[in-house]
Amino acid sequence: MEAHKGLFHEAWKSGDGRPRVHAYYFKEWTVYRMDPHTHDSTEIMYVMAGECLVAIDGGRGRESVHPLRKGDFIVLNANVPHRLQVDRACRMLNVEFDLAAADGVVPPLRRLAEEDASLDALLRSPGPSATLTDPDEVLHALKSLVLELDLQGDDGGALAQLLMAQVLFRIARLLAESRQAGIPQTDLYVKQAIAYMQENYDRDIRLRDIAAAANLHPSYLQRLFKRQVGEPVTAYLTAHRMERAKMLLSHTDIPIADICEYVGVASRSYFHALFKKHAGMTPAEYRSAQDRHRWNINEKL
Numbered sequence: 001m002e003a004h005k006g007l008f009h010e011a012w013k014s015g016d017g018r019p020r021v022h023a024y025y026f027k028e029w030t031v032y033r034m035d036p037h038t039h040d041s042t043e044i045m046y047v048m049a050g051e052c053l054v055a056i057d058g059g060r061g062r063e064s065v066h067p068l069r070k071g072d073f074i075v076l077n078a079n080v081p082h083r084l085q086v087d088r089a090c091r092m093l094n095v096e097f098d099l100a101a102a103d104g105v106v107p108p109l110r111r112l113a114e115e116d117a118s119l120d121a122l123l124r125s126p127g128p129s130a131t132l133t134d135p136d137e138v139l140h141a142l143k144s145l146v147l148e149l150d151l152q153g154d155d156g157g158a159l160a161q162l163l164m165a166q167v168l169f170r171i172a173r174l175l176a177e178s179r180q181a182g183i184p185q186t187d188l189y190v191k192q193a194i195a196y197m198q199e200n201y202d203r204d205i206r207l208r209d210i211a212a213a214a215n216l217h218p219s220y221l222q223r224l225f226k227r228q229v230g231e232p233v234t235a236y237l238t239a240h241r242m243e244r245a246k247m248l249l250s251h252t253d254i255p256i257a258d259i260c261e262y263v264g265v266a267s268r269s270y271f272h273a274l275f276k277k278h279a280g281m282t283p284a285e286y287r288s289a290q291d292r293h294r295w296n297i298n299e300k301l
Contacts, residue, residue, distance in 0.1 A: 007125035016108040020100035028091040034084035041096040046073035050090035057081035080128045105158040122172035135192045242278040250290040
């Protein structure tokens with residue numbers, strides 16, 4: 001079968017189908033050479049550890065080589081000739097998917113693309129492949145997808161359909177970000193650091209922990225973060241914690257004395273000082289102000 005010119009077949013853009021996983025597997029190689037071959041399905045090759053090369057046959061003796069390392073992945077259209085070369089240990093997750101009738105909970109992909117510019121751009125990507133570096137967002141979605149498929153089998157049911165759509169949305173957003181004047185790797189490091197802080201702000205995390213999550217030296221992350229975000233890592237973390245504290249004070253009945261434990265600040269007195277500096281009032285004053293605001297709204301209703 002002839003390879004399609006773009007990243008996805010025309011039916012993905014104009015038909016009424018939805019993505020369906022055809023096959024998936026984890027695989028670890030040491031030294032390996034895979035002969036050129038094709039698949040009838042679109043393929044995601046995600047490097048979880050190590051490194052490898054994926055070479056794509058461009059026809060007329062031309063070959064484009066894509067080096068991949070941990071956190072990188074490549075999306076290949078169906079029927080695109082390619083080969084894999086592994087010179088060192090490499091662990092990968094491969095997911096192959098095609099287009100199925102939209103008879104489940106997920107609307108046709110065409111309709112989703114009409115509502116999301118990044119997904120529409122992904123489906124209209126002109127090349128036969130796309131190579132991206134992932135700040136763990138796509139991997140997390142892929143792992144959730146294959147776990148659900150393992151549990152449910154076959155097509156995986158409604159949740160698997162939703163998770164497969166999420167995978168495509170994640171890839172689409174990542175591709176859109178990478179195309180914005182060619183986002184450098186340094187931006188991805190900062191994104192990893194921010195994601196780690198947003199997921200772990202309730203714990204006693206330090207700069208060294210955040211830097212380790214981005215695989216950087218703490219001092220280098222500090223310089224990089226301040227240059228791109230405009231403030232030090234610790235200042236960003238403190239501001240995020242205080243915003244979470246505001247939300248808890250406004251929308252929950254958690255005692256004020258316990259709020260500090262929910263936002264990763266060990267000392268109550270230090271939390272009060274941080275909050276007053278950030279919000280211009282004490283936690284008790286902030287909660288009272290929010291209560292009065294809600295009361296005024298209810299009175300108007």
